[in-house]
Amino acid sequence: MKIIIAGAGAMGSRFALMLHQAKNEVILVDGWQEHIDAIRANGLKANFNGEEISEKIPIYHQKEVNKVDFSAELVILFTKVMQLDGMLQAIKPLIGEKTKVLCLLNGIGHEDIIRNYVPLNNVLLGNTMWTAGLEGPGKAKLFGNGSIDLQNLGTAGKSDAQAVIEVLNKAGLNARYSENILSSIYKKACVNGTMNGLCTILDSNMADFGETTVSEQIVKSIVSEFFAVANAQNIELHMDEVLAQIHSCYNRETIGLHHPSMYQDLIINHRLTEIDYINGAIVRKGKEFDIPTPYCSFLTQLVHAKEQLIGAK
The missing domain is CATH 3.40.50.720 (NAD(P)-binding Rossmann-like Domain)
Incomplete structure (x- = not known):
């Protein structure tokens, strides 16, 4: 082809x-x-x-x-x-x-x-x-x-x-x-919406972040906002499946030592990120459906602040 x-x-x-x-x-x-x-x-x-x-x-x-x-x-x-x-x-x-x-x-x-x-x-x-x-x-x-x-x-x-x-x-x-690809896309977005922004801000690979004592609480707080927005659009997600996918990112023998693409873009290459189309998209849709999204909003703001501090282009 x-x-x-x-x-x-x-x-x-x-x-x-x-x-x-x-x-x-x-x-x-x-x-x-x-x-x-x-x-x-x-x-x-x-x-x-x-x-x-x-x-x-x-x-x-x-x-x-x-x-x-x-x-x-x-x-x-x-x-x-x-x-x-x-x-x-x-x-x-x-x-x-x-x-x-x-x-x-x-x-x-x-x-x-x-x-x-x-x-x-x-x-x-x-x-x-x-x-x-x-x-x-x-x-x-x-x-x-x-x-x-x-x-x-x-x-x-x-x-x-x-x-x-x-x-x-x-x-x-x-x-x-x-x-039902939108369910798959939202499931992947939950992974990106946690691993990308968090590892970028914390200057961490996925395994090291996953081993912190607060990782589960942070992840669940962010993912709950994705679920609320998905539910408003009748997009079916299952919390156990999403959390299992995120937890698999912590495995040091597979991809745990990997730095997500957002980290590579911003920290290594000083390029602007896609945060507005991941967590930022949840913030916009949250406003549309009158759903609070404080964690996604804060993470989006942190990444934008980091972009400006680094001088990303």
Whole structure:
């Protein structure tokens, strides 16, 4: 399959490598010139579960991609949500009438932007529990296992998503169809809404945070706000499942020593975060439904304060 990975950061690099190794025709599109230059010069490098690998995968700056002769059958979105509209505008010439667009961004409400560029029948909304990190321009660190839940937002449903699921699974990405993707997205958002902001503010990996005596109380306070907002929208969540997913992040033998993507963006790379589309989204929806969200509001404010102190851009 001809695939565009729109956003060649840590997760985009993982998916590009795995799909490329499964013999798909993959190109990367990104806006970080140093990263683009490194991949062009040395290939996309990765520490892949302890093995050092390098693969030559074409990569383009989003400002030049409109000149590329490539008719995508599938686009996988991995941009930062603040960059989503600009990325879709850039790759619009490569999106055909039958191109499927799979959105795997963190956060809530991205389909409202995507439908301005792609018919709803071609939009797949999903979330992924894979993890990844960047050690520097052109070098990813990939470890652990993961999965993808996705749903076709159009009327065709599962049958229209099956070809994409098969391609992902041949690459070992463990995709499965969900009849209620919003529940999966909110479940993932609960993980991001705790691990990302907390580890960023506390300068901690997930395992160390989980071993503090106050971690459970903080996590439950934040998650309860996500549940209240989800319940107002008739989105079903189960507290034991969500807490189990969060607790699994503390395991030092799997992903516990990992610093979440928000930490990598802000603390390491001094880049603005997606906090407004995770905890901040719960604050906005809380106001809409008249639901108090003091913990999400405070964490959002703390992350924004940290952005300003660091001078994130």
